[in-house]
Amino acid sequence: MVSRRQLLTSAAGAIVGAGLVSRASQAQVPEAAASLSPATQPPPAPTTGRPFQPVVTLNGWSLPWRMQDGVKEFHLTAEPVEREIAPGMTANLWGYNGQSPGPTIECVEGDRVRIFVTNRLPEYTTIHWHGVRVPHGMDGVSGLTQPPIQPGETWVYEFDMQHSGSFMYHPHADDMLQIAMGMMGLIIVHPQDQAERRVDRDYAFVMNAYDIQPGSYTPRVNTMLDFNLWTWNSRAFPGISPLVARQDDRVRIRIANLTMTNHPIHLHGHSFVVAGTDGGWVPEGAAWPEATIDIGVGQLRAIEFIADAPGDWAFHCHKTHHTMNAMGHDVPTTLGVDFSDAAEKLRGLIPQYMVMGDRGMAHMAEMHMQLPENTLPMMTGTGPHGPLGMGGMFSMLKVRPDQSPDDYSDPGWYEAPAGTSAYRSSS
Amino acid sequence: MVSRRQLLTSAAGAIVGAGLVSRASQAQVPEAAASLSPATQPPPAPTTGRPFQPVVTLNGWSLPWRMQDGVKEFHLTAEPVEREIAPGMTANLWGYNGQSPGPTIECVEGDRVRIFVTNRLPEYTTIHWHGVRVPHGMDGVSGLTQPPIQPGETWVYEFDMQHSGSFMYHPHADDMLQIAMGMMGLIIVHPQDQAERRVDRDYAFVMNAYDIQPGSYTPRVNTMLDFNLWTWNSRAFPGISPLVARQDDRVRIRIANLTMTNHPIHLHGHSFVVAGTDGGWVPEGAAWPEATIDIGVGQLRAIEFIADAPGDWAFHCHKTHHTMNAMGHDVPTTLGVDFSDAAEKLRGLIPQYMVMGDRGMAHMAEMHMQLPENTLPMMTGTGPHGPLGMGGMFSMLKVRPDQSPDDYSDPGWYEAPAGTSAYRSSS
């Protein structure tokens, strides 16, 4: 049983109980823990139920449970939340237990789970357990397998986790709006045998996208294509935690996509394979070596590799617009390739052409533009060698020879040994 | 030889001959059967040529043929058609033999086929046999392998079906417009050995997309991205037939994509593998287990699985906008997350914000909005537990313990056994 003390002293100290556990544990509905922080909160090893090695949810946390007569009981509350997208910007989203995405649900193959879902939204909802093989009546499709969960109601889902793997949960009621508002989370079902598909580091996140106009707080929910905030776990760079590994660790990163377009995820310095999907584990002989994996909407890819190269390795979506924060996509920016009289003519045609750059946009990364309230710079972040000029779906894999297996904190910038860096030519 | 009687008594009774078979069979050009109905019309087992187990084309039919000196003769007519997208909406499309998509062409590996193509369109056309390995001169690329087929002309293609598999046909003349207007169909080449790659249920459809403005009937053919009708075989939910299986049947679903974007197809309750593509059959050891398969444009994926879980399982594209019918994508819908004074301010800024919902959009599924003529509700359909709130690329796999192997009709709603459904918490 998760004690009140344990909740309050967990990694980032940010998970709080909604009430006293002693009281809640006697009640029929278990306590719904909530998180107040967007920090990465690696969960402690489980103290009840079957043992497993927890995943680290990037800028997220795992939901505590209680054991009740051999059943793992969880409690999710669907509710409006305020999510910090990155320092300097907060969004009004819908999520679970205080955050968007909701907390990761971790189980072991063979576990029986009972999941209480309380609806604190202004409209009805349900939860679909994407990829998990459940009885028809537990599938969470509003109108088809159950009536919707009305505001104020608590519903109960109960089923066996038959297969290990990486899955998702999200509403299947007013899907388009509720997913566009940030309602989603991950389900990790660990193998019973801890040696099976063992890795040294196990990360997970879900990709989402929002259309939040500069100066506003709430996503436009009808947008189909022209999103302006591309996020991992509702966080944009530089608000995304780095992923940390010790050199030669075997690393798994489980990446789900609940946006409206494909995201080709590229890792520097390493090649990897897809070891699992939301449908199960990929047979070893069927995997391809990849530097970039294109993840479709509603898909999950668990990639694996040996982190054999020390350094700070960029890890990002390869669509270049998805590593930028909010910007206008139809501003007629024109580079003055011919700098003689073209410039004068352009200035007449396009008054704002000075703003977006006649020499490129790199200087934007260093400029201090006057931005609307609650708006992230388009290109931002600073590295050890100057401005990074990034945003959106960008983070780093930080591989160190001496990183402790238990330490998930940012180890700072990597310093390359002499003779292994690009250098200015002396000629 | 397909008799007139057989045509008139086929499954849904909706296939009609364009003339008397007795006369047509003596002519050089075989009869071009046409379908008057968008219903799913499972074809009868073949009575001439090599035996095979027919596919069931979702909301479609298979083209009858005649044997002529050992050659299978088909007749396609390219022509303007009226297609019912779903009850309440009809579109002016271009298709073949009375419908869009055209009828499925079914053959057996080793068959020699002769396909007559009559052009009744106002502009020229050709047919390309996508994925089928044909001699260069039969490839159907206008200007490159043949002159275009002018209005009023009938052209003949003749080649051997060298490989079993799942293929497509579509014009390769004014491609963009003609495909945007609905000109496409499927080609299924069955193995000679009926035991090879045998399944119990074999479904097929092609995905298409249209931009038909509310109140109008004809697609805007220049649209590249912002389509508003996402369809399977030119049908949108609730106009799409369910897929039916007996529990433990081996099921194959062949899914082609002739839209302008990827469609990640998600099946509830089961995991599946990709068993074939438009390039051939996937080696068994190379397949991945999937819950969602991302199908690129111009690709075909034949997925296979054992339907071991009884129930009504949602089966849909996972892009949430693709399970909605026509809607505006740039309406500034704003959820009033803060319900105090924000609401008042918003009402000033966005007069229509009451329409699209300050509490979400779920109530849209139940509202009876005044819609323009010939326009489907954005969110619609009713299940056993209330409104489904769906549209577009959505259907159901209905698995029953007792479904007859020959019965493809909708078995009604599934009733989950006691204790296997989500339930309201009593606390």
Add this chain to the structure above:
Amino acid sequence: MVSRRQLLTSAAGAIVGAGLVSRASQAQVPEAAASLSPATQPPPAPTTGRPFQPVVTLNGWSLPWRMQDGVKEFHLTAEPVEREIAPGMTANLWGYNGQSPGPTIECVEGDRVRIFVTNRLPEYTTIHWHGVRVPHGMDGVSGLTQPPIQPGETWVYEFDMQHSGSFMYHPHADDMLQIAMGMMGLIIVHPQDQAERRVDRDYAFVMNAYDIQPGSYTPRVNTMLDFNLWTWNSRAFPGISPLVARQDDRVRIRIANLTMTNHPIHLHGHSFVVAGTDGGWVPEGAAWPEATIDIGVGQLRAIEFIADAPGDWAFHCHKTHHTMNAMGHDVPTTLGVDFSDAAEKLRGLIPQYMVMGDRGMAHMAEMHMQLPENTLPMMTGTGPHGPLGMGGMFSMLKVRPDQSPDDYSDPGWYEAPAGTSAYRSSS
């Protein structure tokens, strides 16, 4: 060492040295060869360093090098360039060594390379060696692994090519803008054993996309979705060279994607497998037969097949808008499906409806519209049987029984043997 004479007499005679080699070879920085031509320039077999069979870069060339103490030295210059997109249209792009994309860098597994990069752009840049496993300090990520290369500076990257395969190079500084302007190139690392993964023909290109408004020369760099020029190696049909093979040759085509969307590449007349990615070589048993391969952004797919079918086979992106040149995507083109009174009404509503066709758009391919300056026709090209009506990402694979293994020139149109072409029905 590459001699001046060799440069000037290479295939298309279009590569020129920026200075005298005799002088440059003595200097610390090797000569930066430049190409003046968008023609396909098959490189000669290497005369220094390990032997390999060169790739043929479609409408491109390979960068000469010099050996210096056992190290292969290359010199890239990042600079504004003028690129002919197709005859009749030139774009102001950014590229390397006179062209966009830059020249292909070819090496052998185990080679140590030293790559000088001179920045002649108006803003800073870097080069990232996408897919190549380099030390952290050589990874080319501005701000993270190095300071940016300022205008006028020359920087040096030096590392071992540890793995054979197909990779890319592009900036990782102001990425969005610099890639949108055309800065990219390919890296081919050949196996040491020339018998390993040997093919008879080895082609390579990178896909890019531009938003250049009709009548203008410079891409709009903020465009995220609505591009109007879809190109291979910054060339649009009919500006793209055909790919040539002798019948029964084993052919490889390495295709990279640096646009903002997936491109499903379809080859007629053959099925193929993916043999390699930007992450390495695909295990033989893991490959799928395909007729269309969907290539994600930042991905590379090396496809392989036996060119066993003689003919001129269409080879193109299957998104129909991507085989058109610049057009408006929101023009309300309406087909007059009902030709009686609808036409009159439409003419009132949509004055330009005559232009875009009441009978389809095929006649556009033959029309001589008045186009703005520097603008390609939307549908163009002429084949042996009339207008092709294509643009953008379209070319042909030309398979001939008698094509010389050394000949990469266009062999002209294929003539199908009697009885193997589609024909007009005599009835």
